[in-house]
Amino acid sequence: MIHKITLYTATLILAAAMMTSCTTDPNSPGVEYMPDMYRSPAVEAYVDYGEDPYYVTEEVAAAQRRTMSARKPVAGSIAFKGDDKAFGLPHAYANTTEGYELAGAELKSPLTTTASNIEAGAANFELMCTHCHGLEGKGDGAISRNGHIMGIPDFSSKLKELPEGKMYHTLMYGKGLMGSHASQISQKGLWQIIQYVQVLQKGGQMPTFDANGVALVTETENND
Numbered sequence: 001m002i003h004k005i006t007l008y009t010a011t012l013i014l015a016a017a018m019m020t021s022c023t024t025d026p027n028s029p030g031v032e033y034m035p036d037m038y039r040s041p042a043v044e045a046y047v048d049y050g051e052d053p054y055y056v057t058e059e060v061a062a063a064q065r066r067t068m069s070a071r072k073p074v075a076g077s078i079a080f081k082g083d084d085k086a087f088g089l090p091h092a093y094a095n096t097t098e099g100y101e102l103a104g105a106e107l108k109s110p111l112t113t114t115a116s117n118i119e120a121g122a123a124n125f126e127l128m129c130t131h132c133h134g135l136e137g138k139g140d141g142a143i144s145r146n147g148h149i150m151g152i153p154d155f156s157s158k159l160k161e162l163p164e165g166k167m168y169h170t171l172m173y174g175k176g177l178m179g180s181h182a183s184q185i186s187q188k189g190l191w192q193i194i195q196y197v198q199v200l201q202k203g204g205q206m207p208t209f210d211a212n213g214v215a216l217v218t219e220t221e222n223n224d
């Protein structure tokens, strides 16, 4: 008797399931009894989906979709776009004579020459470089005067024509008795110091600036 009732019940449930599953519409997915298994949400990066709209209202879910979920990059991340991208990339020239020459020929400052950059460079030069190079870059800093490091070249005579790429290369790796400054000063800071060294190369003569403090490029510089 029990068996018969069980059989009837099972048959009825099966029939009900089969009848509700069938539909004449070929595009109908049929009865979805676990919809979130069939339809996964189309997730896009940087969007907070939060709750599943099947469980909260679409209104709540839509509000969550409009909320940014991404966090700021961790400290030390290398920028690959934006204003500072040029200062995040590694120095691309090897620490060899060929690398030095190549940097001199190819490497150009990503920083526009401005009054404020030169000013920032001058401040750092005074802190980091004067004890060897001297305040005016003549190679007569305290360490030179007391005889510890002799023959530091004068920027405005011997190094008058030194290109900025070579300066940067030397600041990165060091040269002779000068050590590397790559770990003490940021890349932007190095290019700012170089702008000041370029002023010293001209015997301390500042460039002419426009109303915004941007250096005007002279005819001769334009032609090279």
Ligand code: HEC
Residues within 6 Å of the ligand: 125, 128, 129, 130, 131, 132, 133, 143, 149, 151, 152, 153, 159, 162, 166, 167, 170, 171, 175, 176, 177, 178, 179, 181, 193, 194, 197
């Ligand atoms: C310990 C002393 C010392 C310090 C500090 C120092 N320099 Fe030098 N620098 C030298 C010496 C010595 C040379 C010559 C290197 C050679 O040609 O062998 C030199 C050379 C240079 C050159 C010419 C590089 C080339 O490619 O010929 C530049 C430019 C320069 N220094 C800039 C700087 C700047 C900018 C700073 C500060 C951030 C600095 N130096 C700090 C000692 C120093």
